[in-house]
Amino acid sequence: MNFPPAIIGLSSYYQEAKWGSWERQASLVPTSYLNSISGCGAIPIILPPYSESKPPIQEIERVIQAIDALVLIGGDDYGINKYRDFYELTLCEAAINKGLSILAICRGHQLLNVVCGGSLYTHIPDVVGHTRHQPAPGHFHENLVEIVEDSRLSSILGERSLVKxxxxxxxxRLGDGLRVVANFEDGIIEAVEITGDQFVIGVQWHPEEGDDKRLFEALIESTRN
Ligand SMILES: [Mn+2]
Structure with missing residues (x-):
């Protein structure tokens, strides 16, 4: 059966950017996210954090009606960008309540946990005593994560995965209604999901980097149910 292409909304962030002879604030989404979605046959749409304060829920629900699934992308630390935090918190909460499929990546995964009432470690080298989750800002480290069996994530990626x-x-502290579905060997939580039928997965790593697009394929597949 042929399905029309799914429309996938991606949260974005305002950032000082340079292109050509211009230097302006721009609504930024790295193309690795966009290509991950278009490469799976779906249509990416950028959602800018347009409101200085919490946007009206009616506006957010209108956005949710317009998309088939939501990707909460990575970026700077959670809690330092009020435009983005307000917008994404409202978007994430409404998307959960409306039954939308969500793939939450890195900062998005942390935001998902906060929306569900959980808390964050602010600097994990202080907790685990090493820098294998981030050798330096702007650099990746490849880690093997163990995935919990009988999870949605294990049905997509198997028992373990080499991730960036x-x-x-x-x-x-884990948020309410979330289940831990992957850990690194030091105990750091690497993935969570909501139990039940709704596709809501948070991954601490970056599936948009590299060639393994199974998480994006699964997100898009979930919109056809
Ligand atoms: Mn990690």
């Missing part, structure tokens, strides 16, 4: 980490924050 670049984060110095991580989930501390």
């Amino acid at each position: 980490c670049s984060h110095h924050q991580a989930i501390d």
Whole structure:
């Protein structure tokens, strides 16, 4: 059966950017995310954090009606960009309540945990005593993560996966309704999901980097149910 292409909304962030002879604030989404979605046959749409304060829920629900699934992308630390935090918190909460499929990546995965009432470690080298989750800012480290059997994530990726980490924050106290579905060997939580039928997966790593696009394929597949 042929399905029309799914429309996938991606959260974005305002950032000082340079292109040609211009230097302006821009709504930024790295093309690795966009190509991951278009490469799986779906249509990416950028959602800018347009409101200085919490946007009206009616506006957010209108956005949610317009998309088939949501990707909460990575970026700077959670809690330092109020435009982005307000917008994404409202978007994530409404998307959960409306039954939308969500793939939450790195900072997005941390935000998902906060929306569900959880907390974060602000600097995990202080907790685990090493920098294998982020050798330096802007650099990745490849880590083998163990995936919990009988999880949605294990049905997509199997028992373990070699992933690209670049984060110095991580989930501390788990949010309500979330289940841990992957860990690194030091105990750091690497993935969570909501139990039940709704596709809501948070991964601390970066599936948009590299060639393994199974998480994006699974997200898009979930919109056809
Ligand atoms: Mn990690």
